[in-house]
Structure formats: C-alpha cells, structure tokens
Amino acid sequence: MKTLTLLLALLSLNALAALPGDSLYQLNDQWQNRHGKTLKLQDMAGKKQLFAFIYTDCATACPIIVSELKRIQQALTPEQQQRIGFVLVSLTPGTDTPKVMAHFARQRELDEHWTLLSGNEHQVRTLAMALNIKYMGLANGEIAHSNAITALDEQGRILFQQSGLPDGPEGVIAKMVL
Incomplete structure (x- = not known):
C-alpha cells in the first residue's frame, strides 16, 4: 500500500512538473465539485476552460455572468x-456546498461541460489573486x-480576460x- 501511495505521489509531481511555470494548474489545492468529488485544478488540463467567480445566492451580477457563459x-x-x-468558482464556500452547487446547476440547466467548484476561504482567495479577481x-x-471571464489554454495559462461579451x-x- 505504501508503494502505491508513493507511486501516486510521484505521478502527481511529474504531472505538475510537466505544466508550464505560469500555469494556474500549478496551484495544488483540492476542491470539491457539485457532485462532492474532490479534484485539483490540474485535473482540468487538456482542454481550454472559461473561469468565472460567482456565488449561488447572488441576485445581481452572477446570473448575468452565468447567462453570458x-x-x-x-x-x-x-x-x-x-x-x-x-468553471464556476464559489466566492462563498461556507454556504455553497456541493449540494447547493448541484441545485444551482440544475436550476440553471448547466450540463456536464460545467464544473462548479467550492473550496475554503484561503483557496478561493489564492485562486482569485492568481487571476486578478477582486x-x-x-x-x-x-x-x-x-465580473471577469477568464479563458485558460489546455495547460492552464491565461489566454485572455474580459468583462461581458x-x-x-x-x-x-x-x-x-477552437
């Protein structure tokens, strides 16, 4: 069992080493998605991503951001x-639990192409700072x-960032x- 754990740790380090130094996927925190599954940002490598920060009980800007996406x-x-x-990242991880995020996704008819992430306050702040989200x-x-939408390439590097469409x-x- 220890050998398997060590092997998985080495594979994870190799995956991080293969990413460019300016990749957002270098952040090694664990997040929870709307299904309660734990994942890391690097798990999204391999395809382009559009990131936005929201909170599920927002009645002003967040519905517009989701509608634009x-x-x-x-x-x-x-x-x-x-x-x-x-990718939607919760700004209120204390209340946006996987169950709440799943309900939000159902209400907004967000399909399998959408990842809704909830972490802790530190993770959210770190990711927001990396993307210059205030x-x-x-x-x-x-x-x-x-209210920015951030586009990332397949390796987690910022392609561009903009507000609105x-x-x-x-x-x-x-x-x-594409």
Missing part, C-alpha cells in the same frame, strides 16, 4: 463543446466582485481559437 456554450458546435469547459464582502451580506459569444470563441 451559457450564450458562449450555445454558440459552440458540438465538436467545440468537447474542447472547452466552463472581491469583498459587504455589510448587507452581498459580495462585491470582479462586447463582441458577442462569437468574439470569445474566436479569441479561444
């Missing part, structure tokens, strides 16, 4: 959808946050060179 997904061909993932809690319980979903798709 859904517009992008709807503009993709089925072949293109196989080469891109959509956020802070307000006295009324709301979260003020950047000034050129429509097709503009994002063209920038991602």
Whole structure:
C-alpha cells in the first residue's frame, strides 16, 4: 500500500512538473465539485476552460455572468463543446456546498461541460489573486466582485480576460481559437 501511495505521489509531481511555470494548474489545492468529488485544478488540463467567480445566492451580477457563459456554450458546435469547459468558482464556500452547487446547476440547466467548484476561504482567495479577481464582502451580506471571464489554454495559462461579451459569444470563441 505504501508503494502505491508513493507511486501516486510521484505521478502527481511529474504531472505538475510537466505544466508550464505560469500555469494556474500549478496551484495544488483540492476542491470539491457539485457532485462532492474532490479534484485539483490540474485535473482540468487538456482542454481550454472559461473561469468565472460567482456565488449561488447572488441576485445581481452572477446570473448575468452565468447567462453570458451559457450564450458562449450555445454558440459552440458540438465538436467545440468537447474542447472547452466552463468553471464556476464559489466566492462563498461556507454556504455553497456541493449540494447547493448541484441545485444551482440544475436550476440553471448547466450540463456536464460545467464544473462548479467550492473550496475554503484561503483557496478561493489564492485562486482569485492568481487571476486578478477582486472581491469583498459587504455589510448587507452581498459580495462585491470582479465580473471577469477568464479563458485558460489546455495547460492552464491565461489566454485572455474580459468583462461581458462586447463582441458577442462569437468574439470569445474566436479569441479561444477552437
């Protein structure tokens, strides 16, 4: 059993070593997805990803962010959808449990191309800082946050970051060179 554990640890280190130094996937934290499964960011390597930060009980900016990402997904061909993932990271990990995230995904009709992540406060802050996403809690319980969509390449490097869809979903798709 110790040999297997050591082998898995070495494989994990090799996978990290194979990633470029500027890869977001170098962050080695463990997250939970909406199914309660533990995963690392590096598990998303191999296809392009669109990241956004939200919280599930937001009534202002977050629904717009999700709608914009859904517009992008709807503009993709089925072949293109196989080469891109959509990642929503919770800004309120204390309340956005896997069960809450799963309910949110069902309500918004988010399919298997979507990964909803919840971690702890430190993980969220670290990832937000790596992506230059700013956020802070307000006295009324709301979260003020950047409304950026961040596109990553297959190895977790930032391709671009933008707010909104000034050129429509097709503009994002063209920038991602799918």
